[in-house]
Amino acid sequence: MSLPSIPQRDRVKGPTELKGWPVAALETLFEERGIRKYRARQVYDALYVQRINDMHAMHVLPADLQQQLSTEFRTQSVELQTVQESSDGTKKFLFSLWDGATIESVLIPSELVEADGQPRRRTLCISTQVGCNLGCEFCATATLNLKRNLSSGEIVDQFLQAQRHSEKPITNIVYMGMGEPMNNYDAVMRATTIFNDQRTNMVAPRRTTLSTAGVVPGILRLAEEGQIIKLALSLHATTQGVREQLMPIAKRWPLPVVMDALEQYYRATRKSITFEYILFDGLNDTEQDVVRLARMARRFPTKINVIPFHEIDFTHPSGFAATLRPTPPDRFQWFLDRLREEGAHVLIRSSSGLDIDAACGQLALSEL
Numbered sequence: 118m119s120l121p122s123i124p125q126r127d128r129v130k131g132p133t134e135l136k137g138w139p140v141a142a143l144e145t146l147f148e149e150r151g152i153r154k155y156r157a158r159q160v161y162d163a164l165y166v167q168r169i170n171d172m173h174a175m176h177v178l179p180a181d182l183q184q185q186l187s188t189e190f191r192t193q194s195v196e197l198q199t200v201q202e203s204s205d206g207t208k209k210f211l212f213s214l215w216d217g218a219t220i221e222s223v224l225i226p227s228e229l230v231e232a233d234g235q236p237r238r239r240t241l242c243i244s245t246q247v248g249c250n251l252g253c254e255f256c257a258t259a260t261l262n263l264k265r266n267l268s269s270g271e272i273v274d275q276f277l278q279a280q281r282h283s284e285k286p287i288t289n290i291v292y293m294g295m296g297e298p299m300n301n302y303d304a305v306m307r308a309t310t311i312f313n314d315q316r317t318n319m320v321a322p323r324r325t326t327l328s329t330a331g332v333v334p335g336i337l338r339l340a341e342e343g344q345i346i347k348l349a350l351s352l353h354a355t356t357q358g359v360r361e362q363l364m365p366i367a368k369r370w371p372l373p374v375v376m377d378a379l380e381q382y383y384r385a386t387r388k389s390i391t392f393e394y395i396l397f398d399g400l401n402d403t404e405q406d407v408v409r410l411a412r413m414a415r416r417f418p419t420k421i422n423v424i425p426f427h428e429i430d431f432t433h434p435s436g437f438a439a440t441l442r443p444t445p446p447d448r449f450q451w452f453l454d455r456l457r458e459e460g461a462h463v464l465i466r467s468s469s470g471l472d473i474d475a476a477c478g479q480l481a482l483s484e485l
């Protein structure tokens with residue numbers, strides 16, 4: 118994979134972030150400052166292998182270099198403000214950024230447990246933007262609008278900071294927090310290079326999922342680059358009309374175009390794709406939806422993640438958003454059963470973190 122170049126903004130803005138550079142980019146950054154290349158590898162290992170957050174604690178470096186680095190770089194990209202813990206063990210982290218912006222990440226333990234009672238998986242849901250400008254009607258983040266993209270350092274540091282609050286290693290990451298990851302592609306991929314680097318022992322590519330609302334150029338770029346991470350589509354409708362009602366982005370990239378792009382991604386990577394499908398009462402939970410959804414899922418290997426709608430009344434929705442209601446539990450179960458009858462591979466996304474507004478689609482910052 119070719120390494121994205123260092124963005125101009127990061128060269129000029131205050132002390133440069135030390136985190137977020139794949140090792141080759143960090144070497145370039147150091148060489149530009151007259152620092153020997155091999156020091157970049159030492160710093161990279163200190164940050165991601167030993168997980169040291171303070172330059173003065175990187176004892177492999179001579180004192181004068183520690184001093185130079187601490188003047189020219191900052192190690193901390195996000196600052197933890199609060200951690201809220203749900204009754205089900207889900208943790209929601211509120212981070213502040215250098216410009217006063219705030220973001221959230223959510224650490225979700227799986228319901229499956231090992232013999233020692235520990236969850237089998239610990240998944241970190243990572244934010245990629247401050248807010249989001251895609252305006253999905255069911256999403257609390259949409260009410261914040263887009264403030265800016267996160268840097269790769271801010272993306273990686275969510276993991277490093279959250280890891281300190283997890284008894285066991287984080288096993289999976291999903292780019293499914295605040296923002297549309299495809300609209301911050303380069304930073305997300307720089308961070309992914311670090312996460313997936315065997316040397317850092319953070320998260321394997323097969324345990325890294327990027328979820329998109331359907332940004333077709335991003336899907337095609339993933340296909341072109343042969344990225345082997347997992348891809349999920351926020352689908353939520355089986356017709357163009359309902360999808361446009363729920364997700365304005367559907368007007369820009371209609372469903373057939375998105376499906377063609379996904380097929381191209383599958384042909385390039387041979388990786389199955391996940392459809393995320395939130396069930397809304399009376400809107401997308403009919404027999405016809407079951408049939409259409411199962412047909413779409415047969416086009417390439419697909420898993421369908423059916424998700425309960427978590428109401429976002431705390432954002433005071435209006436218009437169409439205010440009419441959205443969750444499908445009642447018996448109809449939810451009927452929908453799952455019918456999909457399975459149609460031969461679909463169906464998973465249910467749990468409502469982890471509901472009591473702390475950390476469930477799917479609820480990230481909107483506690484200041485609201």
Ligand code: SF4
Nearest residue numbers: 249252253256259296
């Ligand atoms: S669901 Fe995702 S893409 Fe849609 S508004 Fe929310 S954060 Fe943005």
